[in-house]
Amino acid sequence: MIRFQTICAGALVAWLAALPARGLHAQTQVPEANASGQAERKGSEPGKPHKASHLRLVDVTLNQAPVGEWTLLDHEGELYATPEILQQWRISLPAGAASIEFRDASWWPLFALPGYRARFDFSTQALQLEFAPEAFTTTQMKTNAAKPLALSIVSPSVFVNYDLAHTVSRGTGVTTPHSTGVLTEIGLATGMGTLISSQVGRNLGSTDPNLPSEWRRLETTWTKDFHGQNMTLRLGDTSTRASLWGRNMFFGGVQLGTNFGLTPGFLSQPLPTLAGSASSPGTLELYVNNALRQISNVPAGPFTVENFTQITGAGEARVVVRDLLGRETVIVSPFFTSSQLLEQGLRDWSVNVGKERFNLGTLSADYRDAFASGLYRQGLTKTLTLEGRAEWSKPLQTAGVGINTQLPFQALGQAALATSRDASDLRGSKLLLGLDHQDLNNGVNLRLVKASRDYRELGFSPTERAYKEEQAVNLRHTFDDKASVGLSLARLLSHDQGLSKVITTSYAMRVAERGTLIFSGTRVSGNQSGYTVGVSLLLPLDKQRVVTASLSKTRQGWEGYTAATEPIGNETGVGWRVLGGHRVSEDYAEGGVYYQSGRGFLGADLATSGQTHTLRLNAQGAAVFMDGRFFTARRLQNSFALVHVPGYPNVGVGFQGETLTHTDKDGFAMLPRLSAYQTNTIRLNANDLPMSAELDSIEATAVPAWRSGVAVKFPVRSGQGALVKVVTPDGSPVPAGTRVELVGDGKEFFVARRGEVFLTGLQQRNTIALKWEGYDCKAQVDLPGAVDAEIIRLGPVTCRETTP
Incomplete structure (x- = not known):
């Protein structure tokens, strides 16, 4: 050893x-x-x-x-x-x-x-x-590129929106005139796109001979979105897109172009990138203009923050990195971004072919010269976006280029140059220069536009001319969220009518806890001159009520009013407004009451001034044919869903925490206001469902196409619920935990104490099968004819052994 x-x-x-x-x-x-x-x-x-x-x-x-x-x-x-x-x-x-x-x-x-x-x-x-x-x-903290969502299947539907107004006026010793106006919109939604046609009727049934009745078509357009490619095709009436130097124009024809709105969360503008480093793992807090935007975990090493939420303008970003020992590292960086800039490499374009349209709303079909136009924009870098636009028609051709670029002092610089030539070979040109800086406390916007006498653009009337020179200056400053001051100057010089100037200034300050007091003044000089000085008070109260008061002075005299409003809350309910004031040489008063439900909107306004009294009644809503049924609903200005909860009437249906409508006697409900191409979570009000209701979930999602309908069905297990007591032939309750099957249904249940089992999905006559410890038996369960109680109690029923 x-x-x-x-x-x-x-x-x-x-x-x-x-x-x-x-x-x-x-x-x-x-x-x-x-x-x-x-x-x-x-x-x-x-x-x-x-x-x-x-x-x-x-x-x-x-x-x-x-x-x-x-x-x-x-x-x-x-x-x-x-x-x-x-x-x-x-x-x-x-x-x-x-x-x-x-x-x-x-x-x-x-x-x-x-x-x-x-x-x-x-x-x-x-x-x-x-x-x-x-x-x-380097750790990159950035949001994954937004991708189009899978669309819900479009259910073919036809809908009609209406906005009906009836006006009655009465004056002392004057015949009482009355008239009716209506704005309608007819839509057809299918998987191939959506067709919309709008019309307006004026002075229908008018008793005033000076106001003849008329009916005009407004726009008729078929729209097809290719949401996977962020493109939209329109056939019919639409408008061109504006550019730096050119305005939009109504036309009838074909339009194809990009539409980034088809992908929710898609950011077309470049966002700033912040860089820093962490010596050890910790937490990162991002503040944008002193507001906390996000909290993330960050590992040791260098990092970049690229997942800003969408912002615009200039400001200051602050990153606070806190390690495991509580030590802080602060990184402060100024930033600038603008919605006028495109992300590097991103392209934005539009092509239009058709005929120019004039007098929209006055004439049903005033189409004139054929034309073609195109707009192309591209982000060359994160700070430089170029654009080009060209227009062609037989009597007029126009072309121009523009640039949006970030300047060193957190500002956006703009410049554009365009040229035109008409049928008489008269040539014109237009120059634009702009500067824009916007941050949390300050704003500066400068704009200068010059155009020659012969400069023209598509959409100009034969007598219309561009201003010779346009100058605009807009300044603002905010004092620690307690007050703000603004100044605007505009100078318009025409080729024929001389110079006009407008100067506007304002000062706003906070009063009380939530109130705002605004002082303002406007001065106009030139062909027409005048001034306005005034003071206004805005005072929010509880329950969304707002009190406003205003007093102003012009060359004609003093004007003032006091008003109180309470809007319709929670999407449905009642709202009202009252107003009283004085203008020129007479007093006036107004009042209104409004009601909105899941099926439409009703409103009544009464105005009195001097010897004249006017009553205006208004009704808005929609009628829908979908899935073989007719429905009434609120105006369908967005996408919509037909919700079906089989067998359950009067169940609240809504989304975003609000109940917007209720199911009818057959369990159907028309739900408006869905957001196209986004995930909409539709929710049932669980308090409206009986205890015996069996649903896999009270929530369902839908991703509808633009102004289209989708069918949303909540799977509900039909039948009645009942608490049944089951006993053996000797009268003893069956053991707790025994498995129970509803024959023909496949649904399984389990026995609780005293031989009681809660069964759902029961019909008038039912057979249940029980099994425990090798013992098999069956029992007959019959429902009574009519029972007021929500939960039926049955039994005892005898379960008799079955022979193998």
Whole structure:
């Protein structure tokens, strides 16, 4: 025994002698990096491992964060790792360092990494590693690119929106005139697109001979969205898109172009990128203009923040990085972005072919010269967007270019140049220069437009001319969210009518807790001159009520009014308004009451002024034919859904936390106001469902196309619910936990205490099968003819053994 202990002691001494000198201590500090950021390497030549090289399985803590157990190479007292390990640690391969080969693998020295420090505890085989932030790969915090959602199947539907107004006026000694006006919109929605046609009727049934009745068509357009490609095709009446130097124009024809709104969350503008680094894992807080926007976890190393929510203008972003020990690192960076800029490489375009349209709303079909036009915009860089636009018709051709660019002082610079030529070969030109800076407290907008006498654009009337010069200056400043001041100057110089100027100034200040007091003044000079000075008070109250008061002075005299309003709350209900005031030489008063339900809107307004009294009645709503049924609903200005809850009438249906309508006697409800191409979560009011109702979920989602309908059916298990007591032939209750099956339904239930089981989906006559401990039996359960109680109690029913 003594000889064996002596042999073991000798072996232990020999093993300790073979260890490197630094390994003799229970805890060892590996040499730190030298002045250049890398530790000096000792030992054999590069690429040749020392004969004492061996692998170590160690528990690693990396920059104060545990990363688990890893196998590292111990070579001449220095630690090495494979590229796969470094990749898992998010560490880049050390530049300029040489690897060594060991057991058919390449090993890279950790001491060659910036900021290398190591502490190894032999007793626990724990290794604490620290590296400088630049040793790690960059972490990019950005939002994944928005992708189009899978659309719900469009249910073919026909709908009619109506806005009906009837007006009755009465004056002393004057015949009482009355008239009716109506605005209608007829829509056909299918999987191939949506056809919309709108009309207006004026003075229908009018008793005033000076106001003849008329009916006019407004627009008729078929729209097809290609949401996977962010493109929209329109056939019929529509308008061209405006550019820097050109306005939009109504026309009838064909339009094809990009439509980024088809992909929810798609950001067409470039967003700022913030960069920083963290010495250890921690939390990151992002503040934009002193408002907390997001909180994220960040690992050690450099990082970039690119997942800003959509913002515009200039401001200051502040990133606060807090490590595990509570130490903070603050990074402050100014930023600028604008919706007028496109993301680098992004293209935005539109092509139009058709005929110019004039007198929309006055004439049903005043189409004139055939034309073609196109607009193309592209983000060359994150700070530079170019655009070009061309228009062609036989009597007029126009072309121009424009530029939007970020300027060094957090401002957007704009410039455009256009030229035109008409049928008489008269040529004109137009120049635009603009500057815009908007931040949290300040705003500056400058704009200068010059055009020659012969400059023309499509959509100009034969006698219309562009202004010779337009100048606009808009300034604002906010004082710590308590007050703001604004100044606007506009100068318009025409070729024939001289110069006009408008100066407007305002000062707004907070009063009380939520009120706002506004002082304003306007001065107009030129062909027409005048002034207005005034003061207004806006005072919000509880229940969304608002009180307003205004007093102003013009050349004609003093005017003023006081008003109070309460809007319709929670989408449905009653709202009202009252107003009383004085203008010129008479007093006047107005009042109105409004009601909105899931089926429409009703309103009544009464106005009295001097000897004249006017009553206006208004009704708005929609009629829909869908899925073989007719429905009435509120105006369908967006997409909509036909919700079906079979067998459950008067169940509240809505979304976004609001109940908008209720199911009818057949369990159907027409739900308006769905957002196209977005996920809409439709929810039933659980309080309106009986306890026996069986639904997989009271929520369903729909992604409708633009102004189209989708069918949403909530799977409901039909039948009645009842609490049934089941006994054996000797009168004893069946054991708790017994499995019960409703024959012909497949639904399983379990017996509770006293032999009671709650069954759902019961019809007038039912058979249930029970099974426990090898015993099989069946029982007949019949429902009574009429029961007022919501939960029926039945039994006891006898379960008789079945023969195999």
